[in-house]
Amino acid sequence: MKQQVSRGTFLVFVAATTTSLCCVAFLLFSLLSAGPGFYNGRECRMTYSQYQFLPLNVPNAHPGSNYRLLKFTDKRDPRHQHFYPISGGLIENYETQTNPNVKKGRPGRELKFEDNWCLLSREKLKANNSTYENWKGVPYPNRGHPVLYVHGHWGSFSQARSIGAHGTRWVGPYTKSKSDAQIYDSLQTGRDMHNGLLPHESSFVLSEDHFVEQVSKDHLAGFVMDVYSLDFNGEGAALHHSTLLRQADFFAKSIEALATGCDVSREGGITIVAHSIGAWVVRLALRMHPHLESNGLVRNVVTLASPHLVIPYAVDSSVHEMTSRLNRNEDNQDVAVVSISGGLRDELIPPEVCPVPSSSGLASKSYLATVISGSASNQQSQFGMDHRAIVWCYDLLGEVRKAIFAMVVGSNLGLDSQQRMNIVDRHEEEMASNGYVKTSMTQLASLSNLNSLLKLSIASGLIHSLILERLGISSRHAMSTAGVTCIGLIAIPGMITLVSTLRILGAKCEVHECNLLLGSVYILAQLATLANYTIIYALCPISSWLLNTKKQFPVEQIGTVSMQFVQLYFTLLVFLCAACQVFGAFAGKKVSAIDAAMPLCFLALVMLASKQLIAALCDAMHAQLIDVNRTYILVLLLSFVKVIFGKVLYACLLIFPRGQGEMLEVTGNTFVASGIYEELVISSLAHVIPVVAATVTLEILKIRTRRFFQVQGNRSDEDDMKTAAATRLIKRGPHTAVYIVTIVLAAWYTWRVFVNHVGEDVICPLLSCIMAVRTLSTSNSLSLEAVGVLQSIVTNDLELHSDGPKCCKNE
Structure with a gap:
């Protein structure tokens, strides 16, 4: 036996x-092996820019807050060059990042409304509000469509430089070619440039089925976006709901500042591009401040690798409680949300949690980044792109720019959120089967x-x-x-x-x-x-x-x-x-x-x-x-x-x-x-x-x-009695x-x-x-001495007697 x-x-x-x-x-x-090996050899081209971020003043922000609102500018863009002496070297730029030996400029200041950082023309300022007559004129007052970038958990405002480069249409390396000269002239003079608010006589060509072919063909090339970015000082929003609340409050105040400074109308609004947990900041702000949606300030949102169903790596229960409440919203909002997931290649956010639930009250559609970027380059990767690459991938952001243009024009023509989603729809394709073993390996490699x-x-x-x-x-x-x-x-x-x-x-x-x-x-x-x-x-x-x-x-x-x-x-x-x-x-x-x-x-x-x-x-x-x-x-x-x-x-x-x-x-x-x-x-x-x-x-x-166990003398008989009592207690414990x-x-x-x-x-x-x-x-029925013997017996550690005075032998 x-x-x-x-x-x-x-x-x-x-x-x-x-x-x-x-x-x-x-x-x-x-x-x-779930890294470059699963990328199938397809490299995602990085979007290039010579970025400079200008700090903007948010009037209603908390005085002690370390959050900031910044504006992306490209050094090759002539519209913002007169701002650089004002802002100084307060914010990082292309030179200081690529060459640490370059000295930062003199300390600057935050740009205020009177600086006209949104590049509105003097005629428009006077026509809209007489109090803006004292605003300074700018050399080239040609405003683009305002887009606000919201970074995610432990993210950075500088991630906006890629979508910002697509906004200016200047996404390649700086070479004095004919196309570069045309872009420079367009930004300087405003010729063939628009912010998405097309004339209403274009509405007769509008069709949900053929919108991209009819409207985008004529006007997409001239669409310009002015990209702004929020800086949450690298905070992790998924650690506790208090961080989400504070970031959402600052987001709402930044939207109000942009709406005032850029004279935002209900037809166009401000488009939001949010990465990862930044989408929850946006959704929470829309619930906390409903006037952002009712006044038409926020109507279109694009999220990149954002977990709308649930945050996988959130530990605190307050975060889960808040996200569950947001997903159970019974009130419908006129906000269109395009959710793009990185696919299985995303090491932080699995694609299954990226779709917006229908119970949230938002009109939405989810896409795989592999399908969108693959349609642009006629190549498709089985596993997509990682969590960081989705914010700078050239092919993907080109399609994001088209989606933003379609939603902005749709808002201008009075389409509701569901109609705007219909014209953005690229007929999402299902991901091909990658095999059980490869899919399991990719899931296990996710953080x-x-x-x-x-x-x-x-x-x-x-x-x-x-x-x-x-x-x-x-x-x-x-x-x-x-x-x-x-x-x-x-x-x-x-x-x-x-x-x-x-x-x-x-x-x-x-x-x-x-x-x-x-x-x-x-x-x-x-x-x-x-x-x-x-x-x-x-x-x-x-x-x-x-x-x-x-x-x-x-x-x-x-x-x-x-x-x-x-x-x-x-x-x-x-x-x-x-x-x-x-x-x-x-x-x-x-x-x-x-x-x-x-x-x-x-x-x-x-x-x-x-x-x-x-x-x-x-x-x-x-x-x-x-x-x-x-x-x-x-x-x-x-x-x-x-x-x-x-x-x-x-x-x-x-x-x-x-x-x-x-x-x-x-x-x-x-x-x-x-x-x-x-x-x-x-x-x-x-x-x-x-x-x-x-x-x-x-x-x-x-x-x-x-x-x-601090017992003196020979007490072996008494110990035997206590041992028997302890054994009986174990049996009926x-x-x-x-x-x-x-x-x-x-x-x-x-x-x-x-x-x-x-x-x-x-x-x-x-x-x-x-x-x-x-x-x-184990101790309520015995004396103090019996408790010690019970502990000694049950733990099979009778050698503890040797650490103190001997209780069972004469010395």
Whole structure:
């Protein structure tokens, strides 16, 4: 019998090791080969420009905001040359980027309305509003159609230089050819140049079926766009909803500034080109400020690689809640949205999440960049283009310019949003089948799987704790750690893949994981399980060994040291509040310690909880019960990071006067129901405090166990009695209820991974309660001494007696 068990264990070990190695090898091969190799040799030509960005003043912007509105200009464009001495070297330009040794110009200033940065003619200024009579004339007042570029998560305003070059029609290298001379003359004199507002007598040739052939043929060549860009200082908008709110508010104020400075009419409006998460900034602004749509300021939007259904790599629940609300808008808006995805080649945004849902109230159409750019160059790539290339690809942006022209002319002729989408439609083609293996490799190479790995790691940790409970503790023949690990490497990914299969059969799914192939799901689940096992069975023991010293810390000083830590901790907190008060007074801003106290207290609690979790994780040993506790602690740590990360950034924002002022402005909108501090209070009560309570409970049990082993003399008979009592308690211990609750929690969370983002935050307090109940259930029926013996027996670590005075032998 023993020989059969050993042979079976060996076979399980071989199967688990082989499966894991194959999955890791396939993942590494995907990461290495899903780059240029999948581009099929087709190079995307880069759009060239000699760019200079001019800073513009936004009158109603928050005074402490670090956001900016900029105007793209080309050094070869004669219309803006007189602005360069005014703006100086305030913003990066072509020379400073290509040659770092070039000195930047003298400090300049922001251009204001009276500088006529939109290049309106003096006659038009006088005809529209007499207050503009004092505006300075410009040498060549020929305005193009205003286009505002909104960059995405951790993006840059300088990405607008490519679409800006297409706006001036000057997209090639600077050579004094005949075509360049014609473009220069057109921009200088306004001859054969227009901003899309065609005369209405052209309407008789309009037909939705033949619009491109009839209208574009005659007027597209003269269409000029003046491109503006927003600078969000490289902020990541997908980290917390507060960033989205502040960026959307600045976007609305920038639109108002452009509408005033460019005398924007309802017929043309301002066209938006948004990249990645910038599309959510636009959509949120349209909801927060409905006058942007009702007054015709924003009617046409083009999004590049934007995840309209769901943001795959967003971790914080507030982002998912906000995007879900925007996708459930019941009011129809006269806004046309053209969504272009990069395809499978996009390493951040999968193409399946780029279509705009019909429930959003927007008229929209989604396209693959491979189809659009391929139609222009008579070449098509199977896998598309990456997330960055989509903003500078020459062929694609040429088609984007045509789409903008069609929508602007359609707006000028009074077409509604759906009619404008009809004339833009290029009859989207389906992507050809690329094969299961290649598609799976491309999916695995996507960085959008990072959030999926985090969620799958939490799910695999919960399932692993159940396997330990059943096979490692509760069964009559307890398995070794290696056996439990091998079974987990096979069973856990299989269970997760089974849940994914059930989801495909009929469950409504709104998350990125719904679009993954089952093979991709299995490999990601295998990787998540391996990561958990590496932490539990490798990093934790190594960390404990490195942190452990031969000289044991005196147990009598534990309470004293803890009290000193608490005193130091809260003294530092008071010091931070006082420093914030002094900083506010020095900066001339109205801020008090009370305003900063709530975010500082929240950050203090988060640091305390993180310290407790890491200490508890590193303090766990090698035995079976500790394996379960260690797994719970690891899962709790992962879920705690997932829940708290965005809130921490939000709390850091509210410490300073500028952040408080900006949030007071945006939270006054009816779209946001809660105040600026309610989220931190709720998160403290629901997430941080339960984690602190659970880890403190573990700490108390550890201290009581250590005190028991400080026993003097020979007490072997009494120890035998306590051992028998502890053994009886193990047999009738209240593990069944906790086991059932853990099963329900693991099944519920694993199902939620493949359904939607609702309820993910619940796992943190529930798991904290389970840990506290498990800890208290092993100690509430015994004396202090019996608790120590119980801990020693269940962990199979009786050698702890050797670290202290001998209790079982005469010395």
